[in-house]
Amino acid sequence: MAPKTAVPPQASATQALRPVLADLDLSLGKRTRLHRLLYEHGLRNGTLMVLPIDQGIEHGPLNFFANPPSKDPKYQWELAAEGGYNAIACHWGLARMYMKEYAGRVPLILKINGKTNVPSDESAFSALTATVEDAVTLGADAVGYTLYVGSPRQDDDMLQYLEVREACERWGMPLVVWAYPRGSAIEKKGGRDSIYAVDYAARLAHELGADIIKLNVPVKSDKDAQQPKPYNELEWDYESGVRRVVETAGRSMVLFSGGSKVSDEDLLDKARVTMEQGSTGLIFGRNMWQRPMDEALALTERIKDLLRRFPA
Amino acid sequence: MAPKTAVPPQASATQALRPVLADLDLSLGKRTRLHRLLYEHGLRNGTLMVLPIDQGIEHGPLNFFANPPSKDPKYQWELAAEGGYNAIACHWGLARMYMKEYAGRVPLILKINGKTNVPSDESAFSALTATVEDAVTLGADAVGYTLYVGSPRQDDDMLQYLEVREACERWGMPLVVWAYPRGSAIEKKGGRDSIYAVDYAARLAHELGADIIKLNVPVKSDKDAQQPKPYNELEWDYESGVRRVVETAGRSMVLFSGGSKVSDEDLLDKARVTMEQGSTGLIFGRNMWQRPMDEALALTERIKDLLRRFPA
Amino acid sequence: MAPKTAVPPQASATQALRPVLADLDLSLGKRTRLHRLLYEHGLRNGTLMVLPIDQGIEHGPLNFFANPPSKDPKYQWELAAEGGYNAIACHWGLARMYMKEYAGRVPLILKINGKTNVPSDESAFSALTATVEDAVTLGADAVGYTLYVGSPRQDDDMLQYLEVREACERWGMPLVVWAYPRGSAIEKKGGRDSIYAVDYAARLAHELGADIIKLNVPVKSDKDAQQPKPYNELEWDYESGVRRVVETAGRSMVLFSGGSKVSDEDLLDKARVTMEQGSTGLIFGRNMWQRPMDEALALTERIKDLLRRFPA
Amino acid sequence: MAPKTAVPPQASATQALRPVLADLDLSLGKRTRLHRLLYEHGLRNGTLMVLPIDQGIEHGPLNFFANPPSKDPKYQWELAAEGGYNAIACHWGLARMYMKEYAGRVPLILKINGKTNVPSDESAFSALTATVEDAVTLGADAVGYTLYVGSPRQDDDMLQYLEVREACERWGMPLVVWAYPRGSAIEKKGGRDSIYAVDYAARLAHELGADIIKLNVPVKSDKDAQQPKPYNELEWDYESGVRRVVETAGRSMVLFSGGSKVSDEDLLDKARVTMEQGSTGLIFGRNMWQRPMDEALALTERIKDLLRRFPA
């Protein structure tokens, strides 16, 4: 295990929230694979920077219009390798067909469920596209699972998740949960990005045993009053909102997503604040690969400079 | 592996899109079986010409009225053998009962799911009629699976597909995906033949690991404005539309279907344009076997003459 | 294999459609059991005469009011034995409890799925009541499976059928498919007895690999215009309608059912016409066992006299 | 199926013994794969010419001293490809590591058991090195199994063989049996090459259901009197000895092996005589690859010229 370095000057007290691999009670297989992700690749300092490329399933090819070369999956593999990401996250097909020259160089988080956005999200459910055993066979270092928190089909979701979680335990495979509030009921209670919804999602994923939880930063909206008490009256700002959901995630590590493309400065701000509030890292997709390769690499380097100040 | 021949005079720059077997990362079983399909039968030049006969399930016997002898499945087997197709695609019953004298001569793509068109397509789902293990037992060289992209039952479809895909990987069996946009939600977003729908279908099948993807050529319609942005404002013509979806399919090979019967010249045009834009081949059914045998063989030969100009 | 006898004087040209066991490509187990059914019992001439007794499940005991002794399942077993039927078709309970003294004398076609007619048929689905393994264990010579063609639950049906079909292949057990159009969508397209529906049913069962297909004779009705093109304008009569669906069944043998009780002469006419048009035999239940035993045996003998003129 | 060509001038009456694929009762999978071996590769006339490379296990690398380049397994794959053999026969490692560029071009007979010759042969037993399922996964067209006929460990051998044979039936995989008399008891009854031993081996493999049997040509020796009656007094010469064991193999096809290296003329004589007496082909290893590539290719061509005169 990499020795814990001195806390850097920037670390606020809240960073104490952040789980450190050496302190967690984990099986040897999960420990080995998490160590690889956290300390043997990319930043190598215990902080994660992950490049996801599953938007082709979730949103369709329309996400590639902003930067046409990004439609070729090799683009993201190359960006992950050249940019020195800790891992890439994708579905089985993009791993099986494009991974050969990156095998062992770029760790793989195999995304194992997905859905298109063609039908409505009212009863969102994300079906398996691969198994944990597929992840073992590919040499992946983790699997990613989307849990639609609060969906009317949560029972199907939780039963499907159970099989995944047990297989992860069997094989020592770390489990990264995309904890996404979704569905008609959530929309009536403040919406998917409300702090109520994100906080609930963090807790559900934590209680279900996620090793790492991917969250969206909670957002205020004019639907906030529809949230259940006391969230409907909660005072919070960006920092404290992030801190709250990180706290809720407990000993599960937290990654924050970038969402749709924003300006460089906004993205760096999101990176800084989430890290200051105890995040273990970032998972930025469209914000990276919707740019030309040289811009994407330059921005990656700026983000990594920032992340180097948050070792664990 | 057949040596890559010189690019023929007709090959446009866009043909560079086309995946070549020797360059792909495949298991030995898939490589062996794809080599048989591409280089040991039919055209023997890396280009596929497939004869499908699953319309009896999908549409019912009404497709045979145009050419009554075609109702006897032996008709299609004989056409495939005499016409020198690379493969025939059919369900288990038509293989089990009619294949004996063609076994090993006409490669089999076992179509392993299907449905009748009696109920509505709103929540289309195509159930298994055979397994990958059946395909192995018959000595088939690939399986065909219909994926109804965007259907409200996409979760059932993806889970069923997962078992098929894993079995294909287990046994080294190539997987051909009939990627068909279908269902009530697609119809509200431009329809099943819109470029939005076909492009999404190509991407989903690719991310799910199809070795070969069967697509329909996208078609403009008066519902185009209902497509999601930016598809609703996309400028495209026949050539660029085909090119777009071939690009989206990435390292999966693409076959284009003929659809319902059209004139000889229209069919040859479709063949030429799709091949120029990077298709790996054609899968023409009704356009072939809805003609008397001598006409079908003559048209087959004209198509093959054209395809001989597109080796890979 | 019984030598193919000379074509009898009555055989019309259309009888050439009829599949002959010796010409079919079958596993040895299927060949052995079909030979027993076709040539070692009953008519012993390649023509089948089957007595079904599954109406107690499908319709309830009300079918037995016409002839109260028929409620005792021994009645049908005795009729099958005394009448020299090629086989009896029943569910597991009637085999398990009544077969002892007929075991080996009266071949068993174990009917392995069923349903009551208490709920509506709109989404008809017939659930397993026994397995192919049960049929092996009982020494049955075939299994019978009801496929509800065009039902909104066709996916459940096809998946259940798949397991049955694979088990039949595994154990060499002939598979007789009761191919029944059914459900709300069929009713909107001409109805379950329309020639569109019966023809589609014959084709589906054939593509799914049925060894023998049980069909109802198609019937004209005032809903014929609702059939899809070109069926809605098709010219046909009793003979050509039967011939059409027999042709559609291809190398699967066809049995025609008697349906509800009709006059002797109508029944004999049905028998004659269906045999002349290529049927392999008859499966007459209520028309037989709704009569007193002596009448039933006498009518049986008349039918058999007719069937002796159609050897294969 | 390739049409049976006219019997060539050289064919003797005894060639009528030779089984022809089209006449055999085989599952579709076996038929497909045997058709590929017999009619789609190499000689393409129903006659087999197989290149084996399993001597590295059976004898050790000492077999490679005669032609050092032959130690590289690529040598044999290249010879099989360039020489146009119908198939190569080797163990899993040599397929898995060297087959990539020959996949689908050179059919594979996966040899699935073996032993070193370090311990004595007194109780010879050849253990599995791969499974029939491995053969399916690699896309092989047959498996090869060594049966040590008459060995004191015949029970272990036959039980192991049973699992292989059933798996071959399950998957439609042709089974080639290296039928080798071996062990202390055989040595006391005339020895492994006696006509008694070879004839017994042919019958055992045939009764156990081998599709193809690899035999050594029987040889006279001074131990012939030790053979059981009436073999100890049998009058036979080279031709009639070969004919006898081919007859004994019944509907199993027979391949004769070349054994250790002999002169070109002796090898051609063996080829001619065995073919005249009903052999389906040859499996010559050391006689081919113990020569420099140009010599091996030239001799291959001479053998093939001869084999072209024996179509089936």
Place this chain on the structure above:
Amino acid sequence: MAPKTAVPPQASATQALRPVLADLDLSLGKRTRLHRLLYEHGLRNGTLMVLPIDQGIEHGPLNFFANPPSKDPKYQWELAAEGGYNAIACHWGLARMYMKEYAGRVPLILKINGKTNVPSDESAFSALTATVEDAVTLGADAVGYTLYVGSPRQDDDMLQYLEVREACERWGMPLVVWAYPRGSAIEKKGGRDSIYAVDYAARLAHELGADIIKLNVPVKSDKDAQQPKPYNELEWDYESGVRRVVETAGRSMVLFSGGSKVSDEDLLDKARVTMEQGSTGLIFGRNMWQRPMDEALALTERIKDLLRRFPA
């Protein structure tokens, strides 16, 4: 994949024998894990330096008398970590109980079979102590299997190996074979270290599909005349002997073992010569951990300096 660096000045022509990961046909899982072993840990140049600690099972604790601290398994884990070895090789207990703080830092080759040396080696057989699934669960990057080539129990060994090899293929786990000639028959044919025996062992392990083969350097002895022809008359020296067995291993990588402790200079000589002749690396145990930690680390560094001159 790491780019192939320029051949260093020391590389002789014979180094061309050495397999390079990028050129091999491997599954993605094996490629990923081998890449980690070869390029992401230890020397990071494609050359392996492995520390084995299985002598406690194979020889008993007597091997620890020379350096008592070495009896504590933590000693070897610490040496592997501090010395920067590419991997440690040990049995399940030493991994399960001592790996926690090294998980992900020191790659694990899980040794999965073993035996004591208490009974004689005449019929040597090494039984499983763990499964490939255990290796997956621990996050190991390879398994190690001892194959006793030529042992009278070779059949038990090969059957046990088959299950291991298939599991390795299933899970993408590299397979390192300790190819050891052993048993009464080998001792009569020149002995376990004869060039005949080592060469045969290399070939058997290669044909059985080993990814990496661990060999002992062949040794001349007064039993050399007992070797089979032509080994009994073979002219060879240390260099050419090593080269011969490396050649025999083909596309399997070769590791040479250090054996019992020798002088520093002898060990360095062995390292240099084996690397010059095409070895992929070294597996030195007693020669390292039978020394005090500082000496062991110093010698490790000298060996690594040498190995840095042999990148691949």
